[in-house]
Amino acid sequence: MHRSESATATASAPSPGQSAAAAGPLSATAGRGVLEGAFALLNALDQEQDVGVSALAAVCGLPKTTAYRLLDQLTELGAVERSAGRYRIGPGMFRLGQGWQPYPGLRSAARRPLRRLTAVTGMTAELAVLHRGQTLVLDWTTTADVPRPLPDDRPVWPWYTAAGKVLAAWARPGAAPGPLPRAWPDEAGRIRESGAAYDHEEVLTGVCCAAVPVYAADGVPVAALSVLTGPDHRLERLADTARRAASAITAGLGRRP
The missing domain is CATH 3.30.450.40 (GAF domain)
Structure with a gap:
């Protein structure tokens, strides 16, 4: 899936209480779109630390709202750190990489x-x-x-x-x-x-x-x-x-x- 399709795939994810079958044929690709967006952001942060969401969204070809939401989730998981509105790789990625x-x-x-x-x-x-x-x-x-x-x-x-x-x-x-x-x-x-x-x-x-x-x-x-x-x-x-x-x-x- 191309990065530009990530937002479309993400929007196609089933809503709470909706089964995967009822979500239609795009439901299988929705998770892949989210993962591609998340990994694109992590790869961008690996190249340059302390970056703002606008720059990250532009580099990854993601809508700014999508990039912000993914970065917020990655921050909660410890994969990304946020300080003064800028982002860097978090300790969770370090621990996974060491494994x-x-x-x-x-x-x-x-x-x-x-x-x-x-x-x-x-x-x-x-x-x-x-x-x-x-x-x-x-x-x-x-x-x-x-x-x-x-x-x-x-x-x-x-x-x-x-x-x-x-x-x-x-x-x-x-x-x-x-x-x-x-x-x-x-x-x-x-x-x-x-x-x-x-x-x-x-x-x-x-x-x-x-x-x-x-x-x-x-x-x-x-x-x-x-x-x-x-x-x-x-x-x-x-x-x-x-x-x-x-x-x-x-x-x-x-x-x-």
Whole structure:
């Protein structure tokens, strides 16, 4: 359904006491229209925080009254926060987002090894997955006396991070994260052979990274464990340390490497 049809579908929802059958053929699409409008607003707020209802309605292609009503409902649910007539993502969305993981038990299995890896290396460590052509950071940790080497806590990065390259190297045929460089088949072969991938300031100047795979019970990588550092460290040595932490996570998922 196009966004411009959302208000029509919403208006077709059955009134109190009216059965779905009596509401007519549009009743099945009414709920979808409401959900599309709500998710459009949440996506807009994800791009820009502290926005007024008029701007949100314009971006989402919704009537202002519809946008206001949906935002009011989302606020009651904790998915959106309102302050001085402006809106931002609420804590309810944070809690739901923290529950997402591509493999059962991955977050809990990784929690202790991830923090131990940070303690051993004195650097930032991350757990990430490759999803729809992007690297998604599920969890990260750093020591109190070492600032994180990234400019912000952005959870979404290009696929060609070290973690993304690890998972792309093992991706099934036809599941490429996007246009790949001509030399990628050779690089993917080296990653599979060595069991590690590296980022030499390819994503951010001054930030290097070593990443290794985390395996599930069927032996397929489901995540990547990364150590982030500056350009003065030996990434191969960091990869060796990260492998031990990744093995602990794999064991926690029920598979002994």
